[in-house]
Amino acid sequence: MGRREVRDSEIKLRHANPDVSGGASTGPVERSLFKHSDFLKFWSADSISFFGSQFSTLAIPWVAVTTLGADASQMGVLGALSLLAFPLFGLFVGVWVDRNLRKRTMIVSNLGRALLLGTIPAATILGGLSMNLLYIVSFLVGTLQTFFDIGYQAYVPSLVERTQLVEANSKLETSRSTAQVAGPSIAGVLVQIFSAPYVILGDVLGYSGSATFLSAIRKKEATPEATGKTVLEDIKEGLAVVLRNRSLSSIAGCTATSNLFSNAYGVLLLLFFYNELHMTALESGIVFTLGGIGSVVGALTSSRISRVLGVGWAIVSGALIFGVASLAFYFAAQPFAIPLMAIAQFVIGLTTVLYNVNQVSYRQALVPPELQGRMNASMRFIVWGTIPIGAILGGVLGQWLGVRPAIGVASIGSTLAFLWVIFSPVRKIREIPGREQRTR
Numbered sequence: 001m002g003r004r005e006v007r008d009s010e011i012k013l014r015h016a017n018p019d020v021s022g023g024a025s026t027g028p029v030e031r032s033l034f035k036h037s038d039f040l041k042f043w044s045a046d047s048i049s050f051f052g053s054q055f056s057t058l059a060i061p062w063v064a065v066t067t068l069g070a071d072a073s074q075m076g077v078l079g080a081l082s083l084l085a086f087p088l089f090g091l092f093v094g095v096w097v098d099r100n101l102r103k104r105t106m107i108v109s110n111l112g113r114a115l116l117l118g119t120i121p122a123a124t125i126l127g128g129l130s131m132n133l134l135y136i137v138s139f140l141v142g143t144l145q146t147f148f149d150i151g152y153q154a155y156v157p158s159l160v161e162r163t164q165l166v167e168a169n170s171k172l173e174t175s176r177s178t179a180q181v182a183g184p185s186i187a188g189v190l191v192q193i194f195s196a197p198y199v200i201l202g203d204v205l206g207y208s209g210s211a212t213f214l215s216a217i218r219k220k221e222a223t224p225e226a227t228g229k230t231v232l233e234d235i236k237e238g239l240a241v242v243l244r245n246r247s248l249s250s251i252a253g254c255t256a257t258s259n260l261f262s263n264a265y266g267v268l269l270l271l272f273f274y275n276e277l278h279m280t281a282l283e284s285g286i287v288f289t290l291g292g293i294g295s296v297v298g299a300l301t302s303s304r305i306s307r308v309l310g311v312g313w314a315i316v317s318g319a320l321i322f323g324v325a326s327l328a329f330y331f332a333a334q335p336f337a338i339p340l341m342a343i344a345q346f347v348i349g350l351t352t353v354l355y356n357v358n359q360v361s362y363r364q365a366l367v368p369p370e371l372q373g374r375m376n377a378s379m380r381f382i383v384w385g386t387i388p389i390g391a392i393l394g395g396v397l398g399q400w401l402g403v404r405p406a407i408g409v410a411s412i413g414s415t416l417a418f419l420w421v422i423f424s425p426v427r428k429i430r431e432i433p434g435r436e437q438r439t440r
Contacts (some may be wrong), residue, residue, distance in 0.1 A: 033167055038217045039160055045213035046152065047175035049110060052206020054183025055190070055199050056117055056141075060134060062196040063120065068131055081135055085143040086384060093146050094377025095234040098370055101221050102155040107211045109148035113141050114207035117200050124197040150380070154372035157364040158221060165361035165432055166311070167303045173353050174299035181292035224370065238374025241367060242382065248366070248375075250424035251359050254319050254417050255383040261413035262322075263390030264397060265329065265406070272329070272403050277337045290342040294349025301350075302357040311358050312429035316421050318355030322348055323415030330408035365432045 033039050064070035064078055097105060116137050123129040160168045190199045227234070242248045273279040273287070306314040328344035367375045390410075397406035421427065 033160065033164060033171060036160065038219045039168065041213045041217050042155075042159055043171055043175065045106075045110075045210040046172055047179070048206050048213065049148075049210035050176050051179040051183055052203040052210075054179055055187045055206070056203040058184055058187040059191060059196040059199045059203075060120070060138065062191055063129070063200075064131065064134055066196065067124075067129065068134070070131060074131055078131075078134060078138055082138040082142045084139060085146045086380065089143060090146055090150070090377045090381050091235045091238070091374075092231065093150050094238050094374040095231050096147070097151045097154050097373025097377070098234065098238075099224050099226075101223070102151040102158070102373070103214055103217060103221055105151040106148050106155065107214050109144040109151070110207040110211040110214070112144045113148075114204045114211070116140050116144070117207070118204045120200050121197045129197065150373055150376050153360065153364065153376045154369075157372060158369060159217075159219065162365040162432055165364050166306050166357060169357045169361050169364075170299050170303045173302070173357055174296060177292065177295035177299045177349075177353060181289065181296060222369070227370075234374060235378075238371065238378040241371055241375045242378045245366075247425050247429070248363065248379070250420045250426055251315070251363070252379055252382045254420035255359070255379075256386045257417035257420065258319065258322065258414055259383055260386035260390040260393065261410045261417065262326065263387050264394035264413070265326065265410035267391045267394040268398050268403050268407055268410075269329065271398070272407060276404060277332065277334060279338065283338055287338065287341045287345050291345035291349040294346035294351075295353050296349075297346075298350035298353030299357070302354050305354060306358050310430040311362055311432060312421075312427045314358040315355055315362070315429075316418060316427050318351045318358070319418035319421055320415070322351040322355065323411065323417060325351065326411040326414050327408070330404060330411055361432055362429060 061075065061078065064075060070078070119133065119137060120129065123133055156168060156172075157165065187199060187202075190202065229237070242252055270284065273284045279287075302314070309317060325344045325347040328340050332341050363375065363379065364372065394406065394410060397409060400406070401409065
């Protein structure tokens with residue numbers, strides 16, 4: 001097939017008018033996800049993988065600091081290398097995911113990460129541990145994680161019915177949120193007992209177990225058809241799916257804006273807690289822990305809330321309440337600062353998950369299977385690109401205005417992010433689009 005331009009008519013989304021709410025699936029009769037053996041295997045695989053990753057998230061930097069004596073600049077390089085893969089390769093990985101079997105991609109990614117992380121305790125035993133090894137492992141693990149994450153979101157719609165996507169993503173997010181709350185604490189205890197390099201073996205076992213569960217999934221994937229297009233044409237088509245659809249582009253704009261401003265105030269919070277509110281590390285930890293608990297509650301209730309409000313208003317309300325809750329930081333003052341900010345963090349955690357579960361489920365249902373990888377890669381490229389900019393913006397505002405005023409300005413910006421979705425077709429979405437609803 002020769003070179004061709006990407007046109008709107010070629011991007012076949014899943015309902016005849018993407019600006020109007022979807023209807024019920026006309027596919028097979030649904031079964032409970034608790035009786036869906038393949039989903040349960042996938043859920044187990046993801047839970048084990050994500051929980052194990054909390055060990056290396058803590059242990060690798062701890063190894064660098066306590067075992068190798070890394071300084072601030074080395075820690076900065078280590079952190080950057082773990083995040084560099086997505087902006088470098090994300091759009092290309094989206095093309096790969098759409099051209100290859102997604103389950104196989106996730107299995108290889110997990111096994112690769114297990115092997116790479118296993119080199120750290122092995123090098124410790126053999127006396128070859130170095131910062132260069134940590135740099136290489138962090139970058140390569142981040143690269144394989146990019147393959148896994150894009151494949152993961154693209155695979156879910158092929159595993160469950162479209163009307164079960166919100167429930168499926170809620171269950172997956174419940175495990176992830178629980179891991180984020182409990183994982184670091186457990187990892188910290190294990191580091192104290194066994195030493196950081198050996199705690200990474202928990203992550204090795206997690207990725208290996210995840211690959212085993214994925215391999216046990218019996219449902220066969222359809223082999224992707226060759227399109228005859230170049231990689232750049234495929235990337236262009238993926239970006240067009242997001243940018244030329246009003247619902248998807250407004251979700252991208254909302255998420256990118258929220259990420260920009262929430263990271264702007266996020267980099268200032270610990271400084272604010274310590275210097276202005278004179279909070280202890282324990283008090284700061286309590287505030288952030290409430291955010292994790294809110295995430296778990298959000299994951300458990302997102303499906304029910306979306307049924308009551310509708311998918312569109314769940315997205316809109318999640319974005320709005322997230323921003324409004326962040327304004328509490330600006331107004332926090334002793335003696336009520338800790339309870340006020342703890343409540344705010346709880347609400348932020350809950351609404352973040354409410355927003356994400358519903359917008360991810362809608363995207364997965366709207367876009368056909370052959371575009372899932374590129375759509376997810378394009379969306380992440382847009383919405384994650386503002387995160388480092390937000391961190392820089394927060395530092396500049398903090399220096400220019402002072403910490404509290406900078407947090408206030410950034411919180412207002414975060415609140416206004418909801419305008420992207422309230423003045424878009426998103427608010428009209430009542431249900432997840434059904435199987436038969438797509439443009440022709």
